[in-house]
Structure formats: structure tokens, C-alpha cells
Amino acid sequence: MRDGNPRQVKAEVEVRAPLAIRDDGDHHGNVALAEQRPSSRSDERVTRKLEPPKAVDDLGDEPWERALIKAIRERGFLWRTEQTYREWAVRFARFIAPRSPYAASGGEVAAFLSALAVNGRASPSAQKQALNALVFLMEHALSRELGEMKFERAYPKRRLPTVLTAGECNSLFAQLDGTMQLMAQLAYGSGLRLMELLRLRVHHLDLERGQVQVFAGKGDKDRRTVLPQSIVPRTKVHLERLRRLWDEDRSNGLAGVWLPEGLEKKFSKAGETWEWQWVFPSAKPSKDPESGVVRRHHVSDAWFQRVLKDASRRAGLNKRVTPHVLRHSFATHLLENGADIRTVQELLGHTSVETTQIYTHVMQKPGLGVRSPLDRA
Known part of the structure; x- marks a missing residue:
């Protein structure tokens, strides 16, 4: 771990962020995340490319996915927020497969977030977005208390911008x-x-x-x-x-x-x-x-x-x-x-x-x- 201490958060604090994700009216592209090519087959569960946005009448195939979409729409979240949360939930489900998110623990959520930082090389904003999505999935859609979680924190990478003459x-x-x-x-x-x-x-x-x-x-x-x-x-x-x-x-x-x-x-x-x-x-x-x-x-x-x-x-x-x-x-x-x-x-x-x-x-x-x-x- 880079600073000697894993990142500790209280899950309930993070659920405020959905309102910060704006809907821009553009429904043509995927929610993009910069990812590295997986270094191994096990890493693919973390770095696999997100699915395209789902149509509004597609409520998902799994009970946990339907519960997530129901909870999102009951709260009136925006379209882009729904798509983003759904995509992170799907990635998490792949990560813990064959276990269902209904049976997942806070430790597994923390392991997924750590894997994003270490294997997936996720940015801090991407990791924060994943945290918000999974807290909402577990605590608000599936009624499972996560409590405090410890995970490896993603750090920003300072790069000089490319500039044209x-x-x-x-x-x-x-x-x-x-x-x-x-x-x-x-x-x-x-x-x-x-x-x-x-x-x-x-x-x-x-x-x-x-x-x-x-x-x-x-x-x-x-x-x-x-x-x-x-x-x-x-x-x-x-x-x-x-x-x-x-x-x-x-x-x-x-x-x-x-x-x-x-x-x-x-x-x-x-x-x-x-x-x-x-x-x-x-x-x-x-x-x-x-x-x-x-x-x-x-x-x-x-x-x-x-x-x-x-x-x-x-x-x-x-x-x-x-x-x-x-x-x-x-x-x-x-x-x-x-x-x-x-x-x-x-x-x-x-x-x-x-x-x-x-x-x-x-x-x-x-x-x-x-x-x-x-x-x-």
C-alpha cells in the first residue's frame, strides 16, 4: 500500500454523490473509463469494458439488478446516473461471481475497490464513482449494511498536458x-x-x-x-x-x-x-x-x-x-x-x-x- 494505510470510509457518508452526476442529454456513447489492458485473466473481472447504455424498458435479468433500477427510479435519479450505477454494479457482480450481490459483504466491496486502484489503474474519480454506486446498490437497493470499509486508495497521476504549437x-x-x-x-x-x-x-x-x-x-x-x-x-x-x-x-x-x-x-x-x-x-x-x-x-x-x-x-x-x-x-x-x-x-x-x-x-x-x-x- 502506497501510504502504509488503507483507505477507510464510512459507507453511509458517500451516498450523497449521485446528485452530482449530471445528465447531459447525450445517449449515444458509453460511460468511459480509462483502463489498462488486463495483466491476467483474473484481472479481467475488474478491467473489462463497460456495457453500452441499456434501454429504458430493460430492467435487467437478475433480481439484484431489478432492485437497483427500482430504487434509482423511485428516487428520481437522472438517466446518466442510472446507467453509471448499473454498469458499476454489473462489474462488481462479475468480480464476485458466482456469488450474488445479495450475499456480498463489505469486504468484497473493498476488495473490488482496491482491485480498481491496483489492477485496473483507475483514477481517483473513477474509484469514487464506483464506491458511490456500490454503496447505493448494497445499502439502498439490497438493504445490506456495509459499515466501515478499508481499501487501497487510487492516487492521481500527474502528467504534463500535450500542447500543439x-x-x-x-x-x-x-x-x-x-x-x-x-x-x-x-x-x-x-x-x-x-x-x-x-x-x-x-x-x-x-x-x-x-x-x-x-x-x-x-x-x-x-x-x-x-x-x-x-x-x-x-x-x-x-x-x-x-x-x-x-x-x-x-x-x-x-x-x-x-x-x-x-x-x-x-x-x-x-x-x-x-x-x-x-x-x-x-x-x-x-x-x-x-x-x-x-x-x-x-x-x-x-x-x-x-x-x-x-x-x-x-x-x-x-x-x-x-x-x-x-x-x-x-x-x-x-x-x-x-x-x-x-x-x-x-x-x-x-x-x-x-x-x-x-x-x-x-x-x-x-x-x-x-x-x-x-x-x-
Whole structure:
């Protein structure tokens, strides 16, 4: 054990976290967890990839799974929370098989959490998510008291972010066109996280002020960031095309776009209004697995990540380019150009300036413009 003492928690304290998991209205992808390839067959019980989200009418095959879903829905938890808890419960059931979760003990839950940290190399947030899910499963769905548990704690791994140069950014954008180029330039030029980009609604863009409003970002925080003036004309053209698509959807009687639950209850028709449309909608409508309603969703995260991967390959870049690399590049380039670190912190939506300070380690001129002694020779 890394610190000589296993992690001790009281299970009942952790059950508050379900409310912190937000539903983003995107039902296309899996809940992703960064995992290493299993080192042995026994480790596969821990590191096995999660199953795709289940349809709303699929209540599970096992009694414990049906009890879990019943408990979740009785409390009105969000769709993403239900899927996340269900997936962790399934992984735990595989881990203790052939024993049923009904017969599981707190020691087995602790063993699973320790295995995530040691064998699965899980991040602290993933381990915390698993803990919340299993506490809810055992204590609230199956009425089994866990008490205190001791398990190996996952530790964060400090890695320097990958950053593109300005030239590499331009080479990447040159391999894209149309909506794909606009998305990539907005991700870089505004410093948006992937899901912040995909969840943009029409009213989030303030073209006159040159601002992007991010609502319910990471940590459920709102913020404003910059909208690059260089892409405003193309953004206007994009919105004009989008408005024609919106007109077609209304003429065809298509259901409105997904809305946060509270808003949909209060303004049931808001999803049909122009200002609530996705800025980057999918090409075709699809069935919402939660409600069964056929509507137009935003483009999928997997699609945009493939777009960037293919573009970076065509550009001949020797770096792994992801949407978050564009965000890293946004922050680093601002600091290199003299922006105040507190301003960059606010634009990124970081709670602590310490998080933003990591970009000072990858600036082209760290510190006070220090030069290598070899360059002075």
C-alpha cells in the first residue's frame, strides 16, 4: 500500500454523490473509463469494458439488478446516473461471481475497490464513482449494511498536458472544412471541453459581444469565455443553415430537442424553439433511449474525436490530438502571449488556480524567458 494505510470510509457518508452526476442529454456513447489492458485473466473481472447504455424498458435479468433500477427510479435519479450505477454494479457482480450481490459483504466491496486502484489503474474519480454506486446498490437497493470499509486508495497521476504549437494548430485546421473545421476552431479558440462544445445551444453564442456562455460545465459551474472574432462570419452562415434544418424539423412534426428535466416540465415546448437548438446537431434524428421519443440529438463525442484523429494523421502531426489537447493549447498560448493566469483560470472554468498553473510547465519560454546555456555558446 502506497501510504502504509488503507483507505477507510464510512459507507453511509458517500451516498450523497449521485446528485452530482449530471445528465447531459447525450445517449449515444458509453460511460468511459480509462483502463489498462488486463495483466491476467483474473484481472479481467475488474478491467473489462463497460456495457453500452441499456434501454429504458430493460430492467435487467437478475433480481439484484431489478432492485437497483427500482430504487434509482423511485428516487428520481437522472438517466446518466442510472446507467453509471448499473454498469458499476454489473462489474462488481462479475468480480464476485458466482456469488450474488445479495450475499456480498463489505469486504468484497473493498476488495473490488482496491482491485480498481491496483489492477485496473483507475483514477481517483473513477474509484469514487464506483464506491458511490456500490454503496447505493448494497445499502439502498439490497438493504445490506456495509459499515466501515478499508481499501487501497487510487492516487492521481500527474502528467504534463500535450500542447500543439500555433503552426500545428493551423496545419490541423487546414485538413478540415465546413462544420468540422468550425468545431475544431471553436474548441481551440474558446478553450471548451468536449461536452461543452457538443452541448452548445444557439442562445449560448453571443456573436455581438464575442462571447460563449457555458452552462452547467464541469462541477455544474457556469462561465463565459471568448468567441474568436475570426470565426464569427462562418458561425453566422452555419446558424443560417441550422435554422433551415430547424424549420424542416418543425414542418415534419419532429419532437423538440432534449431539455434538462426541470426546464422540460416547466416549458414543455421549449425544445421546439430556435434558441434551444443544438449548435452542432446530428445529421439524422434518433430514438432517445430514456423516453423513446425520436428527436435530433447533438453529434456524438466519438465522431468528433475520430474527426480530429484523422485530421492530425493527414497533417502529419506526431502528437496524439484530442479535443482536450485543443483546450490545453488554448490555455498555453494565452499564457505565452502574456495573459494573466487568473484570467485564463476563469476562461477555463478551473476552481483552483493551481490547476491552471500546470500550463506554465509546457510554455515555450518557462519562467522569465530562460534560455538554454547551449544557445548562449
